[in-house]
Amino acid sequence: MELSFKWFILSILCLQYILIQGKTFFVSDYGAYPKDEIDDANSIQFAIDLAINYGMNSSVIFGYGTCYLSSTLMILNSTNLTITGQGINQTLLVGTAPISIFSAKYSNGSKITSLSMISIPYRLLLVMLSM
Secondary structure: OHHHHHHHHHHHHHHHHHHHHOOEEEHHHHOOOOOOOOEOHHHHHHHHHHHHHHOOOOEEEOOOEEEEEOOOEEEEOOEOOEEEOOOOOOEEEEEOOOOOOEEEEOOEOOEEEOOEEEEOOHHHHHHHHHO
16 A cells, blocks of 8 residues: 555656656747748647647747748747747747737746747738848
8 A cells, every 4th residue: 555655656746747847849840940931830830839738838949040920829828838039139030911920818927038020011021032
């Protein structure tokens, strides 16, 4: 009886550690590649959703460069989610339509850090890319 109680306590402690530890999700692992001038919204959203579903204290990491977005990235029901880039001069998220880059609802303790964001009209983006 005492041995099974010890296993129960050990199991609870391991589960607590996993929940506290979180997991890191790199957007490039899900198809969001900076500097390729392709819409990365779906790939980034997938990485965000996986991080939220994994549990508390997960991170979504962007690499160096520019990611283009045609739709808003939704952060729903997250707890202590961290979304981070490589620095405000190193990671840029560009909305190719008049959108909000991020929208967070029912989230607690989440943060977005070390990246820059801008939303520009699609026609202006086409002109800039063709230069």
